[in-house]
Amino acid sequence: DAKTTQPPSMDCAEGRAANLPCNHSTISGNEYVYWYRQIHSQGPQYIIHGLKNNETNEMASLIITEDRKSSTLILPHATLRDTAVYYCIVRVVLPNSGYALNFGKGTSLLVTP
Amino acid sequence: DSGVTQTPKHLITATGQRVTLRCSPRSGDLSVYWYQQSLDQGLQFLIQYYNGEERAKGNILERFSAQQFPDLHSELNLSSLELGDSALYFCASSGGGGDEQFFGPGTRLTVL
Numbered sequence: 001d002a003k004t005t006q007p008p009s010m011d012c013a014e015g016r017a018a019n020l021p022c023n024h025s026t027i028s029g030n031e032y033v034y035w036y037r038q039i040h041s042q043g044p045q046y047i048i049h050g051l052k053n054n055e056t057n058e059m060a061s062l063i064i065t066e067d068r069k070s071s072t073l074i075l076p077h078a079t080l081r082d083t084a085v086y087y088c089i090v091r092v093v094l095p096n097s098g099y100a101l102n103f104g105k106g107t108s109l110l111v112t113p
Numbered sequence: 114d115s116g117v118t119q120t121p122k123h124l125i126t127a128t129g130q131r132v133t134l135r136c137s138p139r140s141g142d143l144s145v146y147w148y149q150q151s152l153d154q155g156l157q158f159l160i161q162y163y164n165g166e167e168r169a170k171g172n173i174l175e176r177f178s179a180q181q182f183p184d185l186h187s188e189l190n191l192s193s194l195e196l197g198d199s200a201l202y203f204c205a206s207s208g209g210g211g212d213e214q215f216f217g218p219g220t221r222l223t224v225l
Binding site: 038041042043044045046049087099100101102103104105 | 115117144146148155156157158161169171201203205207213214215216217218
Protein backbone atom coordinates (compact mmCIF):
# COMPACT_ATOMS: atom_id res chain seq x y z
CA ASP A 1 0.00 0.00 0.00
CA ALA A 2 1.26 3.45 -0.81
CA LYS A 3 1.80 5.45 2.36
CA THR A 4 1.05 9.13 2.70
CA THR A 5 2.85 11.74 4.78
CA GLN A 6 1.16 14.95 5.88
CA PRO A 7 2.17 17.68 8.31
CA PRO A 8 0.36 17.15 11.61
CA SER A 9 -1.02 20.68 11.79
CA MET A 10 -1.32 23.94 9.88
CA ASP A 11 -2.80 27.37 10.44
CA CYS A 12 -4.48 29.59 7.92
CA ALA A 13 -6.04 33.03 8.16
CA GLU A 14 -9.67 33.32 7.20
CA GLY A 15 -10.10 34.41 3.59
CA ARG A 16 -6.65 33.24 2.57
CA ALA A 17 -5.86 30.14 0.55
CA ALA A 18 -5.02 27.03 2.54
CA ASN A 19 -2.46 24.79 0.84
CA LEU A 20 -2.24 21.33 2.38
CA PRO A 21 0.64 19.17 1.16
CA CYS A 22 0.80 15.39 0.95
CA ASN A 23 3.66 13.12 0.08
CA HIS A 24 2.93 9.73 -1.51
CA SER A 25 6.25 8.79 -3.05
CA THR A 26 5.45 5.07 -3.38
CA ILE A 27 2.16 5.52 -5.23
CA SER A 28 1.64 3.11 -8.09
CA GLY A 29 0.38 4.02 -11.53
CA ASN A 30 -3.25 3.05 -11.05
CA GLU A 31 -3.76 4.44 -7.56
CA TYR A 32 -5.82 7.57 -7.09
CA VAL A 33 -5.23 10.30 -4.56
CA TYR A 34 -8.28 11.14 -2.45
CA TRP A 35 -8.88 13.90 0.03
CA TYR A 36 -11.41 13.72 2.84
CA ARG A 37 -11.92 15.90 5.86
CA GLN A 38 -13.44 15.34 9.27
CA ILE A 39 -14.96 18.13 11.26
CA HIS A 40 -14.90 17.43 14.99
CA SER A 41 -15.92 13.73 15.17
CA GLN A 42 -18.51 14.03 12.40
CA GLY A 43 -18.38 11.49 9.60
CA PRO A 44 -15.58 12.14 7.14
CA GLN A 45 -16.54 14.17 4.09
CA TYR A 46 -15.27 13.60 0.58
CA ILE A 47 -13.52 16.60 -0.95
CA ILE A 48 -11.86 15.66 -4.22
CA HIS A 49 -9.80 13.00 -5.95
CA GLY A 50 -7.47 12.67 -8.91
CA LEU A 51 -5.15 10.36 -10.79
CA LYS A 52 -2.58 12.56 -12.52
CA ASN A 53 -4.29 15.67 -13.82
CA ASN A 54 -5.12 18.64 -11.67
CA GLU A 55 -8.73 18.67 -10.53
CA THR A 56 -11.08 21.38 -9.31
CA ASN A 57 -14.57 21.29 -7.87
CA GLU A 58 -16.74 23.63 -5.84
CA MET A 59 -14.87 22.82 -2.65
CA ALA A 60 -11.21 22.71 -3.60
CA SER A 61 -8.45 22.19 -6.12
CA LEU A 62 -6.07 19.27 -6.25
CA ILE A 63 -2.62 19.72 -7.72
CA ILE A 64 -0.67 16.51 -8.40
CA THR A 65 2.99 16.71 -9.36
CA GLU A 66 4.04 15.28 -12.68
CA ASP A 67 5.87 12.37 -11.04
CA ARG A 68 2.77 11.79 -8.83
CA LYS A 69 4.90 11.59 -5.72
CA SER A 70 3.16 14.45 -4.01
CA SER A 71 0.01 16.53 -4.17
CA THR A 72 -1.47 19.69 -2.69
CA LEU A 73 -5.04 20.36 -1.71
CA ILE A 74 -5.98 24.01 -2.09
CA LEU A 75 -8.93 25.61 -0.32
CA PRO A 76 -9.00 28.94 -2.19
CA HIS A 77 -10.73 31.09 0.43
CA ALA A 78 -10.65 29.36 3.79
CA THR A 79 -13.46 30.02 6.24
CA LEU A 80 -13.77 29.17 9.92
CA ARG A 81 -15.98 26.23 8.93
CA ASP A 82 -13.02 24.71 7.10
CA THR A 83 -11.32 24.00 10.43
CA ALA A 84 -11.02 20.21 10.35
CA VAL A 85 -8.65 17.28 10.01
CA TYR A 86 -7.76 16.74 6.36
CA TYR A 87 -6.81 13.28 5.17
CA CYS A 88 -4.82 12.53 2.05
CA ILE A 89 -5.50 8.93 1.04
CA VAL A 90 -4.17 6.74 -1.71
CA ARG A 91 -6.97 4.44 -2.61
CA VAL A 92 -6.25 0.84 -1.99
CA VAL A 93 -7.87 -1.58 -4.38
CA LEU A 94 -8.27 -4.90 -2.63
CA PRO A 95 -9.01 -8.28 -4.20
CA ASN A 96 -12.59 -8.55 -5.49
CA SER A 97 -12.59 -4.79 -6.08
CA GLY A 98 -12.96 -3.65 -2.50
CA TYR A 99 -12.18 0.03 -2.12
CA ALA A 100 -10.95 0.46 1.41
CA LEU A 101 -9.82 3.89 2.53
CA ASN A 102 -6.72 3.86 4.70
CA PHE A 103 -6.84 7.02 6.76
CA GLY A 104 -3.58 8.15 8.26
CA LYS A 105 -3.22 10.83 10.91
CA GLY A 106 -4.08 13.69 8.58
CA THR A 107 -3.41 17.40 8.93
CA SER A 108 -5.30 19.37 11.52
CA LEU A 109 -6.11 22.69 9.84
CA LEU A 110 -7.02 25.63 12.05
CA VAL A 111 -8.54 28.61 10.29
CA THR A 112 -8.25 31.75 12.40
CA PRO A 113 -10.21 35.01 12.16
CA ASP B 114 -26.56 15.41 5.34
CA SER B 115 -24.82 12.57 3.49
CA GLY B 116 -27.94 10.44 3.14
CA VAL B 117 -26.39 7.63 5.20
CA THR B 118 -28.15 6.96 8.49
CA GLN B 119 -26.81 5.14 11.52
CA THR B 120 -28.53 4.02 14.67
CA PRO B 121 -28.17 4.35 17.54
CA LYS B 122 -26.23 7.58 17.96
CA HIS B 123 -24.88 6.58 21.33
CA LEU B 124 -24.57 3.22 23.02
CA ILE B 125 -23.33 2.51 26.52
CA THR B 126 -22.84 -1.06 27.57
CA ALA B 127 -20.75 -3.28 29.81
CA THR B 128 -17.79 -5.51 29.11
CA GLY B 129 -18.73 -8.94 27.84
CA GLN B 130 -21.94 -7.75 26.25
CA ARG B 131 -23.03 -7.85 22.61
CA VAL B 132 -24.37 -4.95 20.57
CA THR B 133 -25.66 -4.37 17.05
CA LEU B 134 -25.05 -1.20 15.08
CA ARG B 135 -27.25 -0.43 12.12
CA CYS B 136 -26.59 1.44 8.91
CA SER B 137 -28.85 2.45 6.03
CA PRO B 138 -26.92 3.46 2.91
CA ARG B 139 -27.82 6.24 0.49
CA SER B 140 -30.58 5.34 -1.88
CA GLY B 141 -29.14 3.32 -4.76
CA ASP B 142 -25.74 2.65 -3.19
CA LEU B 143 -24.82 -1.02 -3.23
CA SER B 144 -21.61 -0.86 -1.20
CA VAL B 145 -21.48 -0.43 2.55
CA TYR B 146 -18.28 0.06 4.52
CA TRP B 147 -17.65 -0.02 8.25
CA TYR B 148 -14.88 1.96 9.95
CA GLN B 149 -13.77 2.23 13.56
CA GLN B 150 -12.28 5.40 15.01
CA SER B 151 -10.58 5.21 18.37
CA LEU B 152 -8.28 7.74 20.00
CA ASP B 153 -5.18 5.58 19.72
CA GLN B 154 -5.79 3.86 16.36
CA GLY B 155 -7.41 6.58 14.30
CA LEU B 156 -9.87 5.73 11.53
CA GLN B 157 -9.56 2.09 10.52
CA PHE B 158 -11.35 0.18 7.79
CA LEU B 159 -13.17 -2.88 9.09
CA ILE B 160 -15.19 -4.47 6.31
CA GLN B 161 -17.05 -3.84 3.06
CA TYR B 162 -20.18 -5.41 1.66
CA TYR B 163 -21.40 -5.11 -1.89
CA ASN B 164 -24.98 -6.04 -2.71
CA GLY B 165 -25.18 -8.50 0.15
CA GLU B 166 -21.78 -10.12 -0.27
CA GLU B 167 -18.61 -9.52 1.69
CA ARG B 168 -16.19 -7.74 -0.63
CA ALA B 169 -13.20 -6.74 1.48
CA LYS B 170 -11.94 -7.17 5.01
CA GLY B 171 -9.66 -4.96 7.00
CA ASN B 172 -8.60 -5.00 10.62
CA ILE B 173 -11.80 -6.56 11.89
CA LEU B 174 -11.60 -8.66 15.04
CA GLU B 175 -13.07 -12.15 15.10
CA ARG B 176 -15.49 -10.97 17.81
CA PHE B 177 -16.97 -8.58 15.24
CA SER B 178 -19.15 -9.57 12.33
CA ALA B 179 -21.28 -7.79 9.79
CA GLN B 180 -23.89 -8.50 7.19
CA GLN B 181 -25.82 -6.69 4.50
CA PHE B 182 -29.47 -7.51 4.02
CA PRO B 183 -31.54 -7.70 0.79
CA ASP B 184 -32.81 -4.16 1.38
CA LEU B 185 -29.10 -3.15 1.49
CA HIS B 186 -29.04 -1.98 5.07
CA SER B 187 -26.14 -3.36 7.08
CA GLU B 188 -25.53 -4.36 10.65
CA LEU B 189 -22.27 -4.58 12.56
CA ASN B 190 -22.34 -7.00 15.46
CA LEU B 191 -19.81 -6.61 18.25
CA SER B 192 -19.62 -9.34 20.87
CA SER B 193 -17.67 -10.09 24.06
CA LEU B 194 -17.06 -6.39 24.30
CA GLU B 195 -13.89 -5.07 25.88
CA LEU B 196 -13.01 -1.63 27.17
CA GLY B 197 -10.81 -1.12 24.12
CA ASP B 198 -13.80 -1.46 21.80
CA SER B 199 -15.01 1.94 22.92
CA ALA B 200 -14.90 4.03 19.77
CA LEU B 201 -16.84 5.82 17.08
CA TYR B 202 -18.13 3.44 14.44
CA PHE B 203 -18.82 4.91 11.03
CA CYS B 204 -20.70 3.44 8.16
CA ALA B 205 -20.17 4.68 4.62
CA SER B 206 -21.79 3.85 1.33
CA SER B 207 -20.91 4.24 -2.30
CA GLY B 208 -22.15 3.34 -5.75
CA GLY B 209 -20.96 0.21 -7.47
CA GLY B 210 -17.75 1.84 -8.67
CA GLY B 211 -16.69 2.69 -5.12
CA ASP B 212 -15.30 6.06 -5.98
CA GLU B 213 -16.68 8.48 -3.45
CA GLN B 214 -17.72 7.20 -0.06
CA PHE B 215 -20.46 8.98 1.87
CA PHE B 216 -20.19 8.65 5.62
CA GLY B 217 -22.92 8.49 8.21
CA PRO B 218 -22.84 10.46 11.48
CA GLY B 219 -21.45 7.52 13.41
CA THR B 220 -22.38 5.52 16.50
CA ARG B 221 -20.43 6.30 19.64
CA LEU B 222 -19.93 3.10 21.63
CA THR B 223 -18.84 3.27 25.25
CA VAL B 224 -17.93 0.05 27.02
CA LEU B 225 -17.79 0.34 30.80
